[in-house]
Amino acid sequence: MNDLLSMANMVVEYDTDRGPQRALDEATLSVSRGEFVGLVGESGSGKSTVGLTVGRLLPPNAHRRAGEVLLDGQAIFELPVESVRRLRREMLAFIFQNPIGSLDPTMRIGRQVALAARDAGDAQPPTTHLERVGLPDAERVAASFPHELSGGMAQRVAIAIALTGRPRLIVADEPTASIDATIRRQVLDLLFGLARDVGSGVLFLTHDLHSVARYCSRVAVMYGGRVVEDGPTAHLFQNPVHPYTRALLASAVGREGVGGHVVPIAGMPPVLHGPAAGCAYAARCSWAISRCRSERPIREIIDDRLVLCHRADETLSGKLVTQETSADA
Amino acid sequence: MTGRLPHVRWLALRLGSAVITLLGVSILVFAAMHVVPGRYDELLLGPQGLPERRAAIAAQFGLDRPLPEQYVRWLGATLSGDLGVSMGTKEPVRDEFIRRAPVTIQLTLMATALSLLIGLPAGAAAAFGSTRRLGAGLGRLLGATGLSMPDFVLGSVLVVVFSTNVLGPTVGGFVPFFQDPIANLRATILPALTISGFGAALVIRTTRDAVLSALTEPYVLAAVARGQRPRTIILRHVVRNSAIPVLTVVATTVGYLLGGSVIVEQLFGIPGFGNYVLSAVQHRDYAVVQAGALIAASIFVVINMLADVSYAWIDPRIAVTQTETR
Amino acid sequence: MTALPNVLRRGLPFAADPLSRLAMLTIIALATVGVIGPILHLGGDPTAIGGPRLAPPGLEYPIGTDTLGRSLVPRVVEGIRATLIFASVAVLITAVIGTCIGTLAAYLGSVIDEIVVRFADVLFSFPGMLMALIVSAMVGPGSTSAVLAIILITLPLMIRVARASTLRVANRDFVVTARVGGASMPRILLVHLLPNIAGAMVVQATYALSVGMLIEGGISFLGLGVQPPESSLGSLLSQGKAYMTVAPWLVLGPGLILALAILSVNLVGDGVRDAFQPKQSQSLT
Numbered sequence: 028m029n030d031l032l033s034m035a036n037m038v039v040e041y042d043t044d045r046g047p048q049r050a051l052d053e054a055t056l057s058v059s060r061g062e063f064v065g066l067v068g069e070s071g072s073g074k075s076t077v078g079l080t081v082g083r084l085l086p087p088n089a090h091r092r093a094g095e096v097l098l099d100g101q102a103i104f105e106l107p108v109e110s111v112r113r114l115r116r117e118m119l120a121f122i123f124q125n126p127i128g129s130l131d132p133t134m135r136i137g138r139q140v141a142l143a144a145r146d147a148g149d150a151q152p153p154t155t156h157l158e159r160v161g162l163p164d165a166e167r168v169a170a171s172f173p174h175e176l177s178g179g180m181a182q183r184v185a186i187a188i189a190l191t192g193r194p195r196l197i198v199a200d201e202p203t204a205s206i207d208a209t210i211r212r213q214v215l216d217l218l219f220g221l222a223r224d225v226g227s228g229v230l231f232l233t234h235d236l237h238s239v240a241r242y243c244s245r246v247a248v249m250y251g252g253r254v255v256e257d258g259p260t261a262h263l264f265q266n267p268v269h270p271y272t273r274a275l276l277a278s279a280v281g282r283e284g285v286g287g288h289v290v291p292i293a294g295m296p297p298v299l300h301g302p303a304a305g306c307a308y309a310a311r312c313s314w315a316i317s318r319c320r321s322e323r324p325i326r327e328i329i330d331d332r333l334v335l336c337h338r339a340d341e342t343l344s345g346k347l348v349t350q351e352t353s354a355d356a
Numbered sequence: 357m358t359g360r361l362p363h364v365r366w367l368a369l370r371l372g373s374a375v376i377t378l379l380g381v382s383i384l385v386f387a388a389m390h391v392v393p394g395r396y397d398e399l400l401l402g403p404q405g406l407p408e409r410r411a412a413i414a415a416q417f418g419l420d421r422p423l424p425e426q427y428v429r430w431l432g433a434t435l436s437g438d439l440g441v442s443m444g445t446k447e448p449v450r451d452e453f454i455r456r457a458p459v460t461i462q463l464t465l466m467a468t469a470l471s472l473l474i475g476l477p478a479g480a481a482a483a484f485g486s487t488r489r490l491g492a493g494l495g496r497l498l499g500a501t502g503l504s505m506p507d508f509v510l511g512s513v514l515v516v517v518f519s520t521n522v523l524g525p526t527v528g529g530f531v532p533f534f535q536d537p538i539a540n541l542r543a544t545i546l547p548a549l550t551i552s553g554f555g556a557a558l559v560i561r562t563t564r565d566a567v568l569s570a571l572t573e574p575y576v577l578a579a580v581a582r583g584q585r586p587r588t589i590i591l592r593h594v595v596r597n598s599a600i601p602v603l604t605v606v607a608t609t610v611g612y613l614l615g616g617s618v619i620v621e622q623l624f625g626i627p628g629f630g631n632y633v634l635s636a637v638q639h640r641d642y643a644v645v646q647a648g649a650l651i652a653a654s655i656f657v658v659i660n661m662l663a664d665v666s667y668a669w670i671d672p673r674i675a676v677t678q679t680e681t682r
Numbered sequence: 683m684t685a686l687p688n689v690l691r692r693g694l695p696f697a698a699d700p701l702s703r704l705a706m707l708t709i710i711a712l713a714t715v716g717v718i719g720p721i722l723h724l725g726g727d728p729t730a731i732g733g734p735r736l737a738p739p740g741l742e743y744p745i746g747t748d749t750l751g752r753s754l755v756p757r758v759v760e761g762i763r764a765t766l767i768f769a770s771v772a773v774l775i776t777a778v779i780g781t782c783i784g785t786l787a788a789y790l791g792s793v794i795d796e797i798v799v800r801f802a803d804v805l806f807s808f809p810g811m812l813m814a815l816i817v818s819a820m821v822g823p824g825s826t827s828a829v830l831a832i833i834l835i836t837l838p839l840m841i842r843v844a845r846a847s848t849l850r851v852a853n854r855d856f857v858v859t860a861r862v863g864g865a866s867m868p869r870i871l872l873v874h875l876l877p878n879i880a881g882a883m884v885v886q887a888t889y890a891l892s893v894g895m896l897i898e899g900g901i902s903f904l905g906l907g908v909q910p911p912e913s914s915l916g917s918l919l920s921q922g923k924a925y926m927t928v929a930p931w932l933v934l935g936p937g938l939i940l941a942l943a944i945l946s947v948n949l950v951g952d953g954v955r956d957a958f959q960p961k962q963s964q965s966l967t
Contacts, residue, residue: 082581115583128574133596133671142592143582172672188582380804388820496701500952504945506896508903508919509937516930615809619900633812634904637819645819653807660807 030097031196031228032058032081037094038302039076039085049299050076052252052307053094055326055333056230058196063219063229065239065260067275068249071296074232077249078200081230082119083111099195116146120194120227122218124201126181130173136184137169140191147192160187161217179210186218193225200232215242236279240264248272251297251307258332268334270312306337314338366668366675374661381653382434386427389646409441434650440643442636449647452632460628462533463621464613466548468606471555476602478556479563483571495564502557511550511623518546528625547624551617555609562605566598573597600667607663614659615652702953708946712939716763720756727756736929745935749925754935757913761936762943764914768825769894772832776840777887779833784844785875789852798841806838814897818906825914828898828907835897836890843886847879881954888951892944899940915940 039051050073058064068074079085081096083103096103098118103111123129130139140153157165160183173181182202189197199218203211219242222229231243239246240260247257248271256269267273274292294311297303302323306312309319316338324335439449482495519527526542533540570576571594579589616630629648636644668675733751737743745754787798808816814831821827852875860874901907902916903923910917915936922932 084577084581112583112585115581117583119581119583121578121581123574123578125574129578131575131593131597132673134593146582146584174673185578192582376800377803377807380800381807384804388816391820496949496952500945500948501941504892504948505941506899506937506944508900508916509933509941512919512923512926512933512937513930516926516933520927611807612809615812618811618815619903622904630811633815637815637906640819642819645816649808649812649816652809652812653804656807656809 030057031060031062031099032056032230033097034077034081035094035097037077037080037096038092039073039080040090040092042088042090046300047090049301050089050252051080051094052299052303054249054253056247056254056257058228058230060195061223061226061228062245063222063231063243065231065233065243065246066249066254067234067236067239067246069234069296071298072249073252074249075200076252078121078198078230078232081196081198082115082121084121116192118195120189120192120197122182122185122189122197122199122202124204126178126185126202126205127173127176129185130181132173134172135169136171136173136176140169140184140188143188144191149191156187156191157184159190160184160221161213162187178206179214182206182214183217186214186221190221190225190227194227196228196230197222198230198232201234202231203233203235203238211238236264236276248275251303252299253303253307253335254333255308255335256332257334258330262330263332268329268332268339269336270314270338271308274311274313306335363675367665370661370664374657377657378654381657382431382650383427385646385649385653386430388649389642390423439647439650442644443641444636444639444644449643452644453629453647453651456628456632458532459530459626460614460616460621460630463544463548463551463617463626463628464610466544467551467555467613467617468610470548470552471559471609472606474552474556475559476563479560479602480567482560482564483567495560499557499561499564502553502560505553507550507554507617508619508623510553511547511620514546514550515623530624530626543624544626547617547620547626550620550623551613555613558605558609559602562601563598566601567594569601570594570597596670599670603663603666603670607659611656611659614655616648699953699956702949702956705946705949705953708942709950712762712943712946713766715759716766719759720763723756736925736932738929739931739935746929746931748922748929748932754918754932757918758915758936758939761913761915761918762939764825764908764912765895765898765916765940765943768829768898768908768914769832769891772829772898773836773887773890773894775829776833776836776890777883780837780840781844781876781879781883784841784846785848785879787841788845788848789875795845798845802838802841805834808835810835810893810897811900814901815904815906818901823906823909825908825912828901828914831901832894832897836893840883840886840890843882844879847882848875851875851878885951885955888947888954892947892951895940895944895947915943 034054034056036053036055037051038049038053040047040049042048052073054073054077056064056066056077066074066077076085076089079089080091081098083096085091091104095105098114101110101114103114106114130136136157137153140156144151144153144156153169154165157168162168162180162183168176168180168184173184176184197218202218203214206214215238219229229243231239233239243260245258246260246263247254248263248269249255250271256263256267256272263272264276267276271292274290277290278292279289292311297307297310299307305318305320305322306315306324309315312319318337322337324337326333326335327339328334329339437450439453441447442449442452445452478495482499485495515527517523518525524542525545526539527546528543529539530543531539576589576593579593584592614629616628616633618630618634620626621628621631622634629652633645633648636642636648729752731750731752733743733747733753735747735749735751737747737751739746743753743755745758747753748757783798787795805813813835814828817831817834818824818827821830856874860869898907898914899916899919902914903920905917905920908914908917910921913921918936919933919940922929922936926933
């Protein structure tokens with residue numbers, strides 16, 4: 028396969044006091060070489076679990092019940108642990124949501140970068156790496172401790188560390204969630220710019236649709252532990268097929284016209300304790316029919332994307348029209 | 357930017373704080389001795405004290421002066437090295453404490469070393485094996501047992517076993533180290549073991565908690581995500597980050613032990629600090645009791661201050677907060 | 683720490699924690715024995731002198747006899763009662779005083795807070811047994827001395843925990859709301875703060891109880907605590923000390939019972955603490 032990353036029908040459950048909680052309910056996703064893919068969804072949709080699963084980084088209370096992940100053709104859950112570590116070193120890089128937290132608080136920045144570089148076989152001094160991510164006064168930053176940096180600076184450091192190994196796939200889990208809005212764009216520009224330079228693919232987990240539209244050529248939408256729609260960004264955002272994607276876009280700030288409304292999605296995302304009986308979105312879907320509640324949808328190729336909806340072809344043919352768009356004057 | 361050494365200002369604050377606590381300790385000891393019924397000079401010398409000595413004490417401590425003034429005089433005398441005179445031996449109390457100090461220090465060092473040697477590996481192992489149900493339960497039981505076994509019970513068991521059988525270690529028969537190392541070790545190993553039981557259990561529990569806590573930190577996940585091997589992660593990150601709670605426990609234990617492990621010294625006939633204060637209590641030798649309390653508490657305060665400074669060296673975030681949060 | 687967790691609310695202590703449940707049952711058993719045992723003369727009459735002296739444990743005398751030919755069983759039963767009562771009373775007093783002082787210090791802040799913190803620090807600097815010695819030197823040997831010693835030794839930590847918990851809770855929104863809304867201080871303390879720090883205080887109280895039993899045992903062992911004719915487990919040990927080498931059961935019997943009691947209290951304390959703060963683990967693979 029020429030896919031860089033291929034996740035197929037992944038099922039992951041967590042042990043909790045109230046029994047098993049299913050975070051991924053047959054999630055399928057792929058990233059090609061050098062491709063930037065956005066994974067969007069509300070909190071609790073399973074995005075972070077997808078990220079952890081890609082690197083086989085699930086905590087001990089999480090269990091893979093089914094499915095597999097292929098990284099460059101290798102099934103990572105079948106490999107011995109040492110091989111997985113090698114894959115992580117050579118192929119993967121992770122950027123986490125809390126940049127300061129992902130750095131050792133008792134070690135200076137320079138030393139952390141130097142160690143990462145040394146592990147990756149890179150002999151350049153840490154200041155070189157720090158300059159590469161646009162940190163002014165690299166000497167001073169190198170001598171600092173993580174708590175002395177701002178969130179934006181710390182994330183740049185994290186990016187610098189991530190790129191010492193020339194990764195083939197960067198998994199970025201909400202990388203700008205704890206960063207000032209004014210700096211977000213710079214950090215993302217940096218991340219995607221450097222990724223392009225290195226030829227690395229990016230799996231961008233976020234709920235920020237604008238950023239996805241700006242940087243990602245493809246987007247996957249997650250709901251209830253499944254990828255419900257997956258296709259080219261621009262087209263998907265313009266003509267969403269899946270009812271959830273439509274609702275999501277309608278609820279996103281910035282897309283409404285003058286006098287238009289931002290419509291939140293009524294209801295709450297589901298918490299699954301086992302496989303969803305039908306479509307996980309049925310309870311909140313305006314077009315749900317009885318089949319939606321009892322039968323799990325299967326992936327269908329609609330136009331240029333993959334959709335998980337029993338009525339997907341009806342949407343495309345225009346039969347299904349949202350009440351909101353018809354009510355807008 | 358900032359070096360490893362904490363700000364001078366922070367250091368000064370810590371030092372000042374320790375001094376204030378020491379003052380508080382002295383006030384408490386002073387007050388306690390004046391709560392005891394009876395005249396102070398009688399307390400210090402006993403009813404058989406010579407009139408000249410009694411008059412000298414009255415002059416030195418200004419016994420007819422208001423209490424705060426007495427306190428100041430007493431504090432001054434103490435700071436200049438005069439810890440009073442033992443009612444029993446009529447010798448300066450300070451001399452006897454100095455004579456006994458090496459014994460207690462030796463016992464403390466041995467017990468601490470044993471606690472760490474047993475506790476650190478066990479605690480770390482407990483942390484890494486904590487995902488397994490049975491191991492966790494067993495570890496918890498063992499740890500709790502160590503914390504629950506009173507030293508007088510454990511010590512008594514050892515006394516019974518080792519005084520009825522000739523097995524090497526002796527009960528009693530203490531000899532200073534430099535006089536006869538072998539005999540000394542044979543006499544001190546049992547009391548050291550007894551003390552270290554509690555200490556080891558404490559170290560096990562603290563190490564386990566600290567390591568587990570460090571393992572759940574995001575930077576460990578980041579290191580695992582970079583493909584680092586467990587051994588590397590532990591050596592590079594976990595050790596330093598879990599050091600502080602362990603150091604706290606060690607400092608507290610050492611601080612307490614230097615106050616003499618009263619029961620163990622009594623059981624095994626060790627002529628140390630604790631034994632001295634105990635017999636002083638039994639003989640109403642209050643000068644000794646007072647001095648002993650002062651010395652023990654002061655050592656504790658100093659050791660804790662040193663520990664605090666070392667924390668700031670390990671974790672640079674600590675010295676940043678100017679106000680102490682406890 | 684949040685208010686009482688589901689575990690305790692449901693009324694089924696430690697449903698998922700068999701070790702702590704067993705420990706809790708052990709404590710209840712010991713307490714029951716201690717309370718009604720002496721009344722029912724459980725194990726025999728503690729003053730009955732007629733038996734063989736220093737007899738080893740056997741069918742007739744499960745824990746053996748002492749120098750006066752008394753069976754140790756009823757004496758241990760009395761001992762359990764004394765140890766539990768003295769330790770519990772002391773810890774109860776400490777809990778009340780400590781909670782009051784700690785909470786008020788945290789709530790009122792500034793100078794009062796500083797003084798309280800210093801006071802706790804000063805008390806904490808005295809090693810446990812030494813503090814007990816000082817107390818018995820001041821007050822004279824006896825059970826009062828033991829109780830007072832336990833109070834002074836466990837007070838600092840109780841104050842600290844109360845203060846820290848209150849600090850954590852007092853700035854939360856619901857408390858600020860109540861304050862702004864004009865609620866009086868006693869009301870804020872009782873209705874809002876106390877329930878939320880109760881968890882931490884309960885955990886601390888159980889640890890204080892185990893420390894209390896250790897101290898009482900220790901000081902009585904040294905002969906400075908509970909005096910005859912009263913007997914606690916510690917004083918039994920003290921009396922058996924002299925005959926340890928020929929009649930070890932005199933020390934082992936009360937000693938192991940004491941250790942068991944302390945162990946149970948510690949396990950229950952651990953269980954309560956874990957119920958509030960379950961530990962997450964991470965894999966290094």
